[in-house]
Amino acid sequence: MVRFLHLFLPLFLMVGAVASAQPFTPGEMLVLFSPGSLGRATVERALGSNPAELAALDPVVTSLEAGAGVPLKTVRISSGNWVLMSVDSDRLTDRVAGQLRARARVKAVQVIPLERMPGVRVSPPHGLRVQFNPGSAESEIVSGKISGGSAEPLARLVKHIGAALDLPLKGEARENSRLFLEIDYVALTPIVVERLKTLPGIESVQPNYTVGFRSVP
Numbered sequence: 001m002v003r004f005l006h007l008f009l010p011l012f013l014m015v016g017a018v019a020s021a022q023p024f025t026p027g028e029m030l031v032l033f034s035p036g037s038l039g040r041a042t043v044e045r046a047l048g049s050n051p052a053e054l055a056a057l058d059p060v061v062t063s064l065e066a067g068a069g070v071p072l073k074t075v076r077i078s079s080g081n082w083v084l085m086s087v088d089s090d091r092l093t094d095r096v097a098g099q100l101r102a103r104a105r106v107k108a109v110q111v112i113p114l115e116r117m118p119g120v121r122v123s124p125p126h127g128l129r130v131q132f133n134p135g136s137a138e139s140e141i142v143s144g145k146i147s148g149g150s151a152e153p154l155a156r157l158v159k160h161i162g163a164a165l166d167l168p169l170k171g172e173a174r175e176n177s178r179l180f181l182e183i184d185y186v187a188l189t190p191i192v193v194e195r196l197k198t199l200p201g202i203e204s205v206q207p208n209y210t211v212g213f214r215s216v217p
Contacts, residue, residue, distance in 0.1 A: 023207070023209050023210060024189060024207030024208055024209045024210060025207070025208045025210055026185035026186045026188075026189055027086050027087040027089060027185040027188070027189060028075065028084060028085070028086045028087075028189070028207065028208035029084075029085055029086075029189065029192060029193050029196065029205055029206065029207055029208060030078065030082045030083070030084055030085075030205065030206050030207075030208055031064075031082065031083045031084075031085055031196060031202065031204075031205050032080070032081060032082050032083070032202070032203045032204040032205070033060075033081070033083070033201055033202060033203060034201050034202060034203040035203070037200075037201035037202075038060060038201060039060045039083075039201050039202075040081065040201075042056055042057055042059075042060050043057065043077060043081050043083060044081070046077060047077060047081075052076075052077050054074045054076070054077070057074045057077075057083065058074070061073065061074055061085060064196060064199060067195055067196065067198070067199045068192050068195050068196055068199075069166060069191075069192065069195055070087050070088075070092055070167075070188070070192055071087065071088040071091040071092055071095070072085050072086070072087060072088060073085065073086055073088045084208060087185065087188065087189075087192065089126070089183070089185075090126075092183065093111060093126040093128070093183070094111075096128065096165060096167065096181075096183065097109050097111055097128055099164075099165055100128060100130055100161075100165075100181075103161075103164075105132050105133045105136040105137075105138055105139075106130060106131070106132060106133070106138075107131045107132060107133050107134075108130075108131040109128055109129070109130050109131075110128070110129040110131075111126050111127075111128060111129075112126060112127045112128065112129055112180075113126055114126060114127050114182075127180055127181060127182045128180070128181045128182075129174070129178050129179075129180055129181075130178065130179040130180075130181060131176075131177070131178050131179075132177070132179070134177075138157060138179070139177050141153045141154055141157050142154065142157075142173045142177045142178065142179050143173075143177045145173035146173045146174075146175070146177065154171065154172075154173055154179075157171070157179070158170070158171035158179075158181070161181070167183055167184075167188065168183070168184040168187035168188050168191070169181050169182065169183060169184060170182045170183075170184050189207050190207065193205050193206060193207055
């Protein structure tokens with residue numbers, strides 16, 4: 001028994017450490033519609049076909065987007081009428097690129113494809129390379145960081161842009177005074193979950209945990 005515990009505890013601690021670092025798939029959430037709601041009725045109707053007719057859920061999912069603050073898409077219907085949804089990262093990236101191009105002192109915005117992480121279904125598929133007008137305060141901040149200056153002004157700039165877009169962002173200064181931005185899907189997921197919980201017709205919402213009872217393979 002003692003030997004078993006010696007073998008089990010390291011494995012348990014290792015799994016706990018992984019769960020603590022990233023216990024859910026970024027950008028994914030499980031949604032359970034309330035009994036009697038349009039969403040629940042649509043899920044049950046979709047399950048009546050084989051395979052499940054996910055397109056039938058499109059109007060329901062679209063109706064959630066304003067409250068969620070991000071575009072969404074259906075991935076699959078799981079057991080117990082849970083619907084696995086994800087942030088539509090392609091549409092969200094296009095939206096953010098347009099918002100950045102409309103900002104004062106932004107000269108150009110380029111969408112950059114990123115390599116997906118092995119084994120992760122949802123990872124940020126695009127980054128955004130932002131070029132500010134030469135001589136602008138933003139351009140000076142990026143150039144200063146590239147030249148070895150303090151990281152704090154750049155961190156404040158990224159936070160300021162994220163607040164204006166109502167999105168958590170990660171950013172770094174790169175060559176030619178460009179600012180490289182990524183949407184932080186790890187930080188965004190619990191925000192979207194909490195927003196969805198407040199919407200009518202929703203019984204429960206949770207991240208798609210990768211370790212635990214309700215994880216979806």
